[in-house]
Amino acid sequence: MTDTGRFAPSTTGPAHPGTLLAALLCWLDARSRGGRVVLRLEDLDPERSTPELTSAMEDGLSWLGLDWDETVRQSANREAHEDALDRFAAAGLLYPCACSRATHKSHGLRSPDGGFRYLGTCRGRALPAGGWRECEEPLRVELPSGVVPCVDESGLDLSQDPAAQFGDPVVRRRDGAIAYHLASVVDDSLQDVTRVVRGRDLAATTGVQLRLRAMLELPRPVYRHHLLLLEQRGDKLAKLHGAVGLPRLREHYGASGLCGFLAHAAGLSPDPAPRTPRDLLADFDWRRVHAQDRVIHWDGTQLRVDAVRLLDV
Template identity: 60%
Template sequence: MSAVCRFAPSTTGPAHLGTLAAALLAWLDARSRGARLVLRLEDLDPDRCRPAFARAIEEDLAWLGLDFDERVEQHTRRAHHEAAMDRLEAVGALYPCSTTREEVRAIGRRAPDGGFAYDNRARGRALPPGGWRASVEPIRARLPDGVFRPVDEGGLDLSQEPAVAMGDPVVRRRDGAFSYQLAVVVDDGAAGVTRVVRGRDIAPSTATQAALQALLGLPAPVYRHHLLLLEERGGKLAKTHGAARGAALASSAPALTGTLACCVGLRDRPDPCTPAELLREFDWSRVTTADRVVSLRDGSLKLTTSGR
């Protein structure tokens, strides 16, 4: 079976250097092994996602020289997400839960992703007559007990007992939107994704996704979690840190590609280049494993290694 990879940006803002570095690495990984590459625009959040952001991200990817074999808008897959909810209900894995984020925070138990773990306090509750569709409350999925061990090609230990470490995840929000954790599993399965290349910030969620894959009878892909690009204050570069084309050194696509290659360790200097040129010499052994602090000032690039 041929490999299938995907790049799945959220459409909550314009692309920034971190977005495009992740896209470049996913593209290089897929094209270096002749894999099919899917662009999935993750646009389920009605409060934050905007079509204009999705268009801008696509334009930046094309401008950079990254191509894809398939394009999917996640919101169009609602029927598939509903079918997955039906399967979870059929195996008795769904329950309503109105525990607020503030109440979860008050429990005071930290989760591996830096947030707070839910203590599964509502696990004994039953769905109302009419099932999950009839509930006006958020719906959680009761995860299987035990340790899950997803495979990370880079050697990252993803082993975790997600039902304890993270707690049962919300799979449908109060406003009716389906959660990232459910949709990512369902959509990866439907696309036949065999490889997932993504940032290390998502790694703590991988065992939860493996547990949902087990509940839904879906195969588990192989993962590779790569470095993050950080701002000078230490946080991950985010949509609020500016559009990629507005950044210094982005006067041309080759200039920005060279900057990205330098950020992730594929080149020693941010000299202009194209994704196709990087592909000829791409190997994961050349990608730095340490997070990088990125500073773009006065038209120059400064990189330091994070202490994380």
């Protein structure tokens, strides 16, 4: 079977260098295997995602030199997302959650992704007589307990007990949007995705996704998590978000210039000289990609890689 990868950015803001690196690595991973690659524009957030941002993401990736075998907008898959909720409801696993944000955090127990654990306070609450579609509260799904074993392709041990370490996830939000993990696993299955290549910031929740996949009897893809581009913020390192978006970058870089910088930051090129994604394809190998995150900064006209700091993985 042909490998299929997917790049699945949320379209709630402009692409930043971290988005572009993730897109590039995902594309190189699939293309270097002779595989297919799908661009899935995750546009479900009714407040923050707009058609303009969604189109800008698609245009920006194409400008960088990336191409796709299929481009889908996640909002087009509403029916499949609702089918999954119907299945959970039929199994008696779906319930409304009335907890406020304050209640949810009051116990202070953290989940592996830095959020707060949900302790199942509302488990057992019934759905409205008319079914989940009539419910105005967020909906959660009851997870079976037990460890989900997982070591990703880069060797990260992500085994965890999602029910104990996260608690039951929200699968439909208060605003009616289908929540990220559910939409993501349903769509991976619709698009026959066999390889999920993404930034290490998403690694901590892999167990939740694997559990949802198992509950819906969806196939299990290979996961691989890669380095992040970070920026110094005060004395902390943060994901490089918002510091500089693609519209600003394009005022200062051509596509191959920016691609060359990303390749250099990731370890794929000895210098930041211009490179196209196709130039990088010939000798792409994950063993050449830095394992550790890289700290970069925007000096107003250029991106620069800061002195290497070895960060805990």
